[in-house]
Amino acid sequence: MGARISLTAGFVSVAAGALVGTLLGLVAGYYEGWWDRAIMRLCDVLFAFPGILLAIGIVAILGSGMANVIIAVAVFSIPTFARLVRGNTLSLKHLTYVEAARSIGASDATIILRHIFPGTISAVVVYFSMRIGTSIITAASLSFLGMGAQPPTPEWGAMLNEARADMMTAPHVAIFPALAIFVTVLAFNLLGDGLRDALDPKIEQK
Amino acid sequence: MLQYIAKRLAGLAPTLFIVAVLVFLFVHLLPGDPARLAAGQDATPETVELVRQDLGLDKPLPEQFARFVSGALRGDFGRSLRTKRPVGTEIAERFMPTFWLTVTSMSWSVIFGMGIGVLSAVWRNRWPDRVGMTLAVSGISFPAFALGMVLMEVFAVQLNWLPTVGADSWRHYVLPSLTLGAAVAAIMARFTRSSFVDILQEDYIRTARAKGLPESAVVAKHGLRNALIPVVTMMGLQFGFLLGGSIVVEVVFNWPGLGRLLVDAVGMRDYPVIQALVLLFSLEFILINLIVDVLYGLINPTIRYR
Numbered sequence: 001m002g003a004r005i006s007l008t009a010g011f012v013s014v015a016a017g018a019l020v021g022t023l024l025g026l027v028a029g030y031y032e033g034w035w036d037r038a039i040m041r042l043c044d045v046l047f048a049f050p051g052i053l054l055a056i057g058i059v060a061i062l063g064s065g066m067a068n069v070i071i072a073v074a075v076f077s078i079p080t081f082a083r084l085v086r087g088n089t090l091s092l093k094h095l096t097y098v099e100a101a102r103s104i105g106a107s108d109a110t111i112i113l114r115h116i117f118p119g120t121i122s123a124v125v126v127y128f129s130m131r132i133g134t135s136i137i138t139a140a141s142l143s144f145l146g147m148g149a150q151p152p153t154p155e156w157g158a159m160l161n162e163a164r165a166d167m168m169t170a171p172h173v174a175i176f177p178a179l180a181i182f183v184t185v186l187a188f189n190l191l192g193d194g195l196r197d198a199l200d201p202k203i204e205q206k
Numbered sequence: 207m208l209q210y211i212a213k214r215l216a217g218l219a220p221t222l223f224i225v226a227v228l229v230f231l232f233v234h235l236l237p238g239d240p241a242r243l244a245a246g247q248d249a250t251p252e253t254v255e256l257v258r259q260d261l262g263l264d265k266p267l268p269e270q271f272a273r274f275v276s277g278a279l280r281g282d283f284g285r286s287l288r289t290k291r292p293v294g295t296e297i298a299e300r301f302m303p304t305f306w307l308t309v310t311s312m313s314w315s316v317i318f319g320m321g322i323g324v325l326s327a328v329w330r331n332r333w334p335d336r337v338g339m340t341l342a343v344s345g346i347s348f349p350a351f352a353l354g355m356v357l358m359e360v361f362a363v364q365l366n367w368l369p370t371v372g373a374d375s376w377r378h379y380v381l382p383s384l385t386l387g388a389a390v391a392a393i394m395a396r397f398t399r400s401s402f403v404d405i406l407q408e409d410y411i412r413t414a415r416a417k418g419l420p421e422s423a424v425v426a427k428h429g430l431r432n433a434l435i436p437v438v439t440m441m442g443l444q445f446g447f448l449l450g451g452s453i454v455v456e457v458v459f460n461w462p463g464l465g466r467l468l469v470d471a472v473g474m475r476d477y478p479v480i481q482a483l484v485l486l487f488s489l490e491f492i493l494i495n496l497i498v499d500v501l502y503g504l505i506n507p508t509i510r511y512r
Contacts, residue, residue, distance in 0.1 A: 045221055045224045053450050057484055160352060
């Protein structure tokens with residue numbers, strides 16, 4: 001039960017953040033100029049809030065609850081994806097095959113989606129898998145602080161918060177949710193490391 | 207160099223301005239009427255109206271924003287809705303415990319993390335590397351609040367070596383700073399290792415070895431200085447992580463700092479406090495990043511600032 005909530009929260013929030021971030025990054029990198037400045041300024045502002053502070057601020061506005069935590073964590077992932085994709089787009093769009101596509105009269109949308117987007121996918125996938133771990137921890141932290149899922153919803157962070165009162169008599173109530181978070185996040189982090197080694201062309205095969 | 211710093215400070219202005227606008231709008235984005243929130247649940251409509259005038263919420267938005275900014279510049283953020291004391295005083299009282307907690311966590315985790323990273327890179331794919339990297343990947347996967355609970359249970363409750371909550375002596379700092387620094391140490395270790403592994407492949411390292419320098423001198427003089435450049439950048443980013451992480455850790459250890467003040471304020475919808483804290487946290491973060499950029503130039507002579 002708790003697994004479903006925590007995993008969904010981690011996955012959905014990163015997916016939403018990655019989608020918006022990738023779109024913004026593509027637009028910023030491809031059109032440059034005014035779009036680029038506006039989007040990167042927005043990212044700077046989002047980056048100006050350290051760690052989970054941004055998420056806490058959003059939850060303070062929207063009110064506590066699991067859905068709002070997911071929105072908060074998603075917003076918190078947008079700028080990193082936007083920067084990553086923008087950097088890739090900037091270098092990709094000067095390549096010959098993109099120029100070729102433009103010279104045969106392909107529209108901007110076609111060039112972005114068919115020719116540039118595939119080139120950014122591997123970086124996004126690697127980052128995506130590494131980010132899920134962080135997001136699960138962030139979502140669990142917010143619930144632990146009482147801003148996310150409310151007991152008795154068996155979200156892992158909320159379970160730990162509840163178990164805190166009974167640490168003396170029933171430590172196992174705290175140990176198992178903690179282990180569950182640890183093992184899940186560890187799995188996603190190792191997956192991310194593996195994917196990075198496999199997909200990142202910058203790392204030579206040694 | 208000074209010119210560069212001045213230019214960077216000027217570049218911060220637009221970001222700071224937008225942050226200030228967002229923080230200001232925060233009150234107006236809150237669900238419900240802020241005047242009613244301030245007056246309390248069972249205030250009469252007349253009282254709410256008085257509170258609205260008192261807080262200046264009946265004025266047009268630009269005027270309110272000007273008031274907010276000039277107040278913020280003078281350190282005046284109004285009064286806390288919960289304690290009725292000035293927000294500035296509340297924050298000043300809580301600032302030092304959080305500051306020291308962040309500093310102690312950062313110090314141990316950077317030293318420890320870089321140590322593990324260098325050892326792992328030098329003995330790559332041998333047992334020190336395996337042990338170090340297993341510790342590091344566990345470190346980034348274990349949530350801080352769970353680690354804090356485990357440490358508190360074992361060392362404070364079961365073994366009774368260290369105090370559980372509060373911030374009165376250095377012994378109170380041990381467990382919270384261990385908890386807060388663990389993830390940072392792990393990230394620093396991984397990052398130092400990968401940066402060092404790259405450096406050790408460079409030609410100048412081979413040259414240093416070829417001219418017969420002992421391996422320790424090669425690592426310490428030729429390797430470390432060059433590997434430090436990306437590591438310092440990483441440190442800056444980690445500071446933001448620490449500021450955010452301190453919020454969670456302070457709740458676990460009942461620490462009398464800014465993080466817990468923020469969580470309590472969110473729980474009570476004490477918006478003047480939330481506003482001031484969010485502004486303070488992001489200001490700190492922006493300034494730290496600036497300092498890191500400047501440091502970056504000092505240790506890397508190949509960068510010329512224009």
